[in-house]
Amino acid sequence: MPYFDAASAVPLHPVARQALQASLDEGWADPARLHREGRRARLLLDAAREAAAEAVGCRPDELVFTTSGTRAVHTGMAGALAGRRRAGQHLIVSSVEHSCVLHAAERHEADGGTVTRVGVDRGGAVDAGEFADGLRADTALACLQSANHEVGTVQPVAEVAEACRSAGVPLLVDAAQSLAWGPVDGAWSLLAASAHKWGGPAGIGLLAVRKGVRFSPPGPSDERESGRAPGFENIPAAVAAAASLRAVRAEAAAEAARLRELTGRIRARVPELLTDVEVVGDPERRLPGIVTFSCLYVDGEALLHELDRAGFSVSSGSSCTSSTLMPSHVLKAMGVLSEGNVRVSLPAGTAAEDVEAFLDALPRVVSSVRAQLGAPAADEERGRGPAAGGELVVDTLGRRCPIPVIELAKVIGDVPVGGVVRVLSDDEAARLDVPAWCEMRGQRYLGEEPEPRGGVAYLVRRER
Amino acid sequence: MPYFDAASAVPLHPVARQALQASLDEGWADPARLHREGRRARLLLDAAREAAAEAVGCRPDELVFTTSGTRAVHTGMAGALAGRRRAGQHLIVSSVEHSCVLHAAERHEADGGTVTRVGVDRGGAVDAGEFADGLRADTALACLQSANHEVGTVQPVAEVAEACRSAGVPLLVDAAQSLAWGPVDGAWSLLAASAHKWGGPAGIGLLAVRKGVRFSPPGPSDERESGRAPGFENIPAAVAAAASLRAVRAEAAAEAARLRELTGRIRARVPELLTDVEVVGDPERRLPGIVTFSCLYVDGEALLHELDRAGFSVSSGSSCTSSTLMPSHVLKAMGVLSEGNVRVSLPAGTAAEDVEAFLDALPRVVSSVRAQLGAPAADEERGRGPAAGGELVVDTLGRRCPIPVIELAKVIGDVPVGGVVRVLSDDEAARLDVPAWCEMRGQRYLGEEPEPRGGVAYLVRRER
Incomplete structure (x- = not known):
């Protein structure tokens, strides 16, 4: 049964599973302890940190393991904002960031800070010049995702990072959707990611903070993970995260080309197969595995349900599929249709036949939903x-x-x-x-x- | 090689390992999604919550999974303090709480709150009357551990909870050390615990908040876990935590009696085997598996090292074994010797022979460390x-x-x-x-x- 919701989570990579199993036996003890079980755990944690740092492109002492990508973003933003409080309380983010970034921005506003939300074009991309224009003398932090989680559009991170560097403002990059494919280019200052997006286990994320970035961790003090991630370290998950990141990177170039061809096929065929459909997101500067489209006169929840019955697991930014009954803020910022929205995000290894089967089923499914709703011919x-x-x-x-x-x-x-x-x-x-x-x-x-x-x-x- | 540091962490329970394996296959997807993988994950999470809530003694909708016991405590304290801000900003804690409670208390002070730290007797126990006397009209929250993590002393939680209830003050109980042995008695309002203390995996904790307790979660908003634990849910860990808690509870009564006899043996024999030694902690009201003693004229780090060489893994509250070079705040609050401190905490299933072997090795090890230091005869x-x-x-x-x-x-x-x-x-x-x-x-x-x-x-x- 084809699972096309890789942008939410992917099944555990075989390498992650092996690493997890092995380190359940070796890495359960407290790495702060002096006894042999503690020392063994510490060695595993150090090795995982080195491997992850190499994949991220930072020094091991710049990287901590958090308990999720969301925690990495929350801690990274709060820590950088507090560390730069003397510079000011202005925060700049794109309007299509992951909700964890936007929620942290709302929190910052509630705490007295100011926030600029930079818009995007109809393809979902930030304009680097417009983003740079938002930088102010009192800007404490800028945040930009490496690529969008709903439509796959890649953001101009290197150019924005350069503008931030010139302005002396740290840039936090949410790299959750792209880290599996390669390191983030450019002079970023902080980087956050989440292991379950690349086949690592749940419960583990990464936060890198470059040396020299002023950083004051939020919340009560804690000695673990350089004071940036309180609570007992989840060493088996850290080991599995690092091992699987290396494993997916080893095949990233070949797999990216293959998935890009498959999503390109969906991009091209969907408008041929369906009437009244809009494929959204940048057609060129995009992640390999994500393609998103919206269908007029279609109820997103009914569409997901029918696709699920037909054996295809996808997600949607339509309001009816959200617990808040609000349409996706990403589609809203792009100004594109939110109804009948479908995000197809292919996990590594997706078979071409499964994509063909999806394209084969799609017109029937959409027609059936439209017929149920009494959509106009x-x-x-x-x-x-x-x-x-x-x-x-x-x-x-x-x-x-x-x-x-x-x-x-x-x-x-x-x-x-x-x-x-x-x-x-x-x-x-x-x-x-x-x-x-x-x-x-x-x-x-x-x-x-x-x-x-x-x-x-x-x-x-x-x-x- | 006997591992006697169960109060820090214990190896994964076989039931936890099985549950983890099984739910790695079934519980990796996003439980907020509508597709079958998401629904399957949601079912697992709901079942884990029900099982954990039953073991804690609360309703499933009162319990969330956090990423650690520390996070459960930090969130519980911050949420209750914020929720009760109108009542006041006074916090009352015991002076022998886990460092995560005391660090959160320091944070509360830094944020403008006031904190009363209630002392303990020489055995490490809070006096319930003295604790109750600390409750004020502006007290927003009280915190008391169910039992102490360093010396094993059980606290009078039920009496303190009753006093708090009468005063209309919520009581947060850090049950990290005791939850494996049974639910916490008394009318507590919030409860925190950590799975790796009972044989669950790392990366998972519990926070229970009784209905009716005013609670305002700290940090940016997030939809997951009732808004009380942001970030992607770690469902395999939640399932393993709940399953292993049930498993250890099934054998808790028999195992508690057995371990209590073994620690009782250590308590009785250590003063016979060693000169200049003080066994600390309450001799009666104590956890089954923990016994702690301090030896005059002994360097704690050297002692741990020699015991490790002899095959025994223990921990210590001596200053030389701490990264901050401060003696344990627990021993300090009790007013007992901190030098040459050894905490023996037996995991379930510890063999009596291993305890005998430890008692056999101890005099030789202590003498050797004393000789190295030139301790007086x-x-x-x-x-x-x-x-x-x-x-x-x-x-x-x-x-x-x-x-x-x-x-x-x-x-x-x-x-x-x-x-x-x-x-x-x-x-x-x-x-x-x-x-x-x-x-x-x-x-x-x-x-x-x-x-x-x-x-x-x-x-x-x-x-x-």
């Missing part, structure tokens, strides 16, 4: 002739994505060219999806107005 | 007749534990009864060990004075 959407008057109101209050867009599409032909449809909706996804639909359909999005009955009116002018 | 210590004048200065500046006490013992007989020895020392351990020596020897400790050349003069009056 292409000719139906073209309209049943203009309605009387120049404006038409579509009330979808209380109904969720993708219903507002489906109802809009059904009636757009009922107003004359130049006429306006008011879509009333209280679903947050509509704020993103109505404009995205207009962009895809060549209609004009006029903006939103508060709706007296609650929710919002989204105004669309028929252009053709 | 019993008759030598009794003195070579009074020195001229009533006071004698012993300069041990620049020399470390146990040298100050050894030099004191060598000269005490050189002053007349009623005469005074001034011991000059700049080793922090002397502050604890000179008074402890006086207590053991029936001499009078008069106090300390600053020494103009640096360090401190400790004054001892010869009484006999």
